[in-house]
Amino acid sequence: MDHTTQVARIKKAWQLIDSGQTTTTPGVKRAQVEAYTDKRWLDRELASVFKKHPLFMGLSGVIAEPGAYLTMEHGTLPILLVRGDDGVARAFINMCRHRGAPVAQGCGRTARFTCPYHAWTYDRTGVLKVIPDQRNFPGIEREAHGLTPLPLVESDGMIWVQPDPEAVINLDQHLASMRGELAGYDLQNYVHYQSRVLHRDINWKMPIDTFLEPYHFATLHKDTVGPIFYGNLCLFEGHGLHHWMAVVRKSIDSLRERPESEWDFVKHTAISYQLFPNTIFTMQADHVETWRVFPVQGRVDQCVIYFDCYVPEPVISDKAKAYWDKNIDLAIRTVDGEDIAMQQDMERNYLSGAMKEVLIGQNEPALAHFHQSLERSMATE
Known part of the structure; x- marks a missing residue:
């Protein structure tokens, strides 16, 4: 000021x-x-x-380092925030694309997110890396089944997310x-x-x-x-x-x-x-x-x-x-x-x-x- x-x-x-x-x-x-x-x-x-x-999710310091993540319950969507190796903050729906289980709980730091139900595994950018026993999921391409991203803007040390995958944030x-x-x-x-x-x-x-x-x-x-x-x-x-x-x-x-x-x-x-x-x-x-x-x-x-x-x-x-x-x-x-x-x-x-x-x-x-x-x-x- x-x-x-x-x-x-x-x-x-x-x-x-x-x-x-x-x-x-x-x-x-x-x-x-x-x-x-x-x-x-x-x-x-x-x-x-x-x-x-857009909803305020926290200051940049809440996920300061690569791999730092934070989960929270929105009224309609479970949200996952994570900072990637490239320093970019991203938001996803905290829901495995297999059966909908949350892939993360609370907060912490991790290299990957592994679903505790069937071990589908995602990297820090939300890309699906592992489908155990993938032969029994014919036609399911990992590239098309990453975590669902949510629009996020990080500006002036503040993180904003809109809980609508189709939205565009105009801060x-x-x-x-x-x-x-x-x-x-x-x-x-x-x-x-x-x-x-x-x-x-x-x-x-x-x-x-x-x-x-x-x-x-x-x-x-x-x-x-x-x-x-x-x-x-x-x-x-x-x-x-x-x-x-x-x-x-x-x-x-x-x-x-x-x-x-x-x-x-x-x-x-x-x-x-x-x-x-x-x-x-x-x-x-x-x-x-x-x-x-x-x-x-x-x-x-x-x-x-x-x-x-x-x-x-x-x-x-x-x-x-x-x-x-x-x-x-x-x-x-x-x-x-x-x-x-x-x-x-x-x-x-x-x-x-x-x-x-x-x-x-x-x-x-x-x-x-x-x-x-x-x-x-x-x-x-």
Whole structure:
């Protein structure tokens, strides 16, 4: 982020702090509870939201070396990411072309992918190399039965995949003005440190929702991050289907007596980029946290959350490890132990049918924008 932009945003933050205001959106928005409880609604989201947009899969560092791979469960497709010997990142449907078993699990590094069912074997580029007892598969050419590729673009240190083999990714069109925001962080230099996978009994939108307003900080997070930030105060800016929202650390006041040349907006905020549809990409003061949320097909009340922490340099010393582990512990205790724990109660309440709509206040502009983006995307199906 260039320094002129940082200075302008710091001045805006002080204006809001000093006036006791926050960024607002016109009017109260009403969102339908069935968006969190209706299977037909989920089916529409899978078809018109998840399949039709590129999805952020991680920073380049998540598969940094040749042979590094990562698997994940998308709502409709199992996905395999791998970096080839040529340094190129590729994505495939994680499904053997013989009988459909997954050829990889979790993450790691490998020269080849061997199906655990019948040992059909593929190389890092997805080419089928081995069919055991091939004589009993007449007419089945290995060249035509490699892993099914998915469109992937790697740019500015970020990996994007679209879960539709026939799609073509146009990242400029998808990100629009958000691309410039993200390009300024030199994300290609970040190192993947640690991941967590959380299976939770809530609709996939709920973990996204919780990052999109600090209105709840003073109450729900009074024992974790609440004392660090100004509650019910945010900066917000929409970028097409995407947006960013910054919550402001109280430490920003320490800059008031310092020259502008020393001002650092990133260090004194937490900036959450909502990368439509399912990612929260948070620039913390000294590291990156990403939360990618996928629905579970057929289960409107379940989701899978992939948390990743990226740091500026390799973690070598015990001191550095302890520092980053403390940051991750705070993130998980706050988001999973407080936000998601509350949302599991909310999901059960929603499923009772007693509530028809939820309210989004004027002081929750990022939350309103996210739901409006979903409505826009689903309206084009």
